[in-house]
Amino acid sequence: MTQNILLRGREIPDIHKYDVYVENGGFDALKTTLGMSQKEVIDTVKASNLRGRGGAGFPTGVKWSFIPQNEPIKYVAVNADESEPGTFKDREIMETNPYQLIEGSLICAWAIKAPAVYIYLRGEYWEIAEQLDRCIEKCRAEGLIGEDIQGSGWDCEVYTHLGAGAYICGEESALLNSLEGKLGQPRVRPPFPAQKGGGLYAEPTVVNNVETLANVPFIINEGPEAFKAVGTEKSSGTKIFCVSGDVAKPGNYELPLGATVRELLEEHVGGPKEGREFKALLPSGASGPIVPLTDEVLDTEMTYEAFAEMGTVLGSASFILLDDTRDIVWAASKMTKFFKHESCGKCTPCREGTYWLDKVLDRVIAGKATQRDVDNIYDIAGNMTGTTLCALGAFAANPVLATIENFPDEFEAYANQRAIEATDEADAEAEPAPAGD
């Protein structure tokens, strides 16, 4: 069963318009919130068990509670830098229901008494930013943004800020650097963004994903119990699953957390393309380990815990499906090239490691790999994990490591090719230029 908390635009035409949004309960939650104390709001979000939807799944209310309330200036930074391959959920939320994000962001801002919210959008989403800017103006005219909001005595501004094409700016500390007009590179932590010295302009800052904040008005309106009633004990609420690749009907699907992979793929997505079979699943874009799509995986509940147990991650729930015609090593190479391009260059293990992994994988695909190359992969990948300021280094090692682990036959077929002479097909695969990188 689908349940639209976040994708309400599909049921309510024109909900991107202020009047329609308000007719459908819009800004009721904000008004309720303004009658609550900061602690009450944070406790409500904590009780709902909402977890961050950007990928890490950190409990949202707990994150908000880290903000020292006695600091005079705090900020909210909304992470709308959606750049993970296979992820297009925040785009739909913002395109179809921009006021819900603004309302959620304002509730968060009230919870920490922030004077400003910055919505950091990837540069390619400039059209969405223009729409948001107009929505913000409308809210200002309605007394929902600006000075003394709804007579509460609280002033809060909301601004959009455009990135300019850098995956790394979706990492929260790189996002903050980018907002400050610096290179979008991760910071050394601690201090963490929520701490004095660690956030935007060194002030305590909550950084939340678009989808996370879009859940908040529902939690305030319906109560934390109603939110917890959807999903599972540890993974509450719904989640938008972005489905792409070799499927009959790609798109965004909002389902309760805890629904099975089978339900998503068979009942909603319509299975694989005609005459094909699913072979592999990337559950979190390029970042999460690839897994074979076995019956066991199909029957797995889509929760943060169950996916961790399976040896992968739910992350942003960007499901890229590969069917039985696909070459997993080729896919691993594509993703490795992505990370090579997007490594920000700050930490040596990631900057050099992504370069070398890509080079070695090219050799593997060309059928020129030796055992030493395979050893090199483990050596390089091992040096990229846990040695960098952000998770990109470890993510970048995932595609090739998970391929070796979960699809050993395919990898070995390439690695052994040297002895059996490379085929023409392999040569073609090895040089996907000019479009390959």
Place this chain on the structure above:
Amino acid sequence: MQNALLENYKEQIDYHLSKYPDDQSRSAVMPLLYIAQEHYGYVNDDGVEDIAEILDMDPTQVRSIAGFYTMYREKPKGDVWLHVCTDLPCALRGAMEFYDDLLEELDIEDGGTTEDGMFTAEHVMCLGACDRAPMLQANFRFHENLDMDIMRDLMAKWREDVNAALQPTDGGDTVSEREAN
């Protein structure tokens, strides 16, 4: 010395500066780089120096920001800048073949510009439209569910009127122009 950006875009620049605390004007470097790009066609030395003056930054710092992010052009490009996503999800829907055909049609290499200066085509990383591939952005406007027939029609239209590259493909309202109320 004159500052062309201040002269021509004062209102826009003031608006961006107003978003950030008074002592954090450097935050406006990214929006100002977009303005410089719009004015000069790419981020050239004049644009960098204008921004450095407005924000009280060293020109080298401004240049480092322009170089870090892929959406700033460091040299002139064609009138229509095509960004074609060839990342994995798009590749699974035929984006690489589509891009190869497009390059052949334009008779250019990846990153190249057509002889008439009309089109520059580059492959890029994920653009957040994986379910509607093959897709591209033309001057940063989304065009989705493409094939070469659609593409030839679009390019013919853009050759007649370059501003058409900024119009929505389907004739419907675009998100950027939509009424907020």
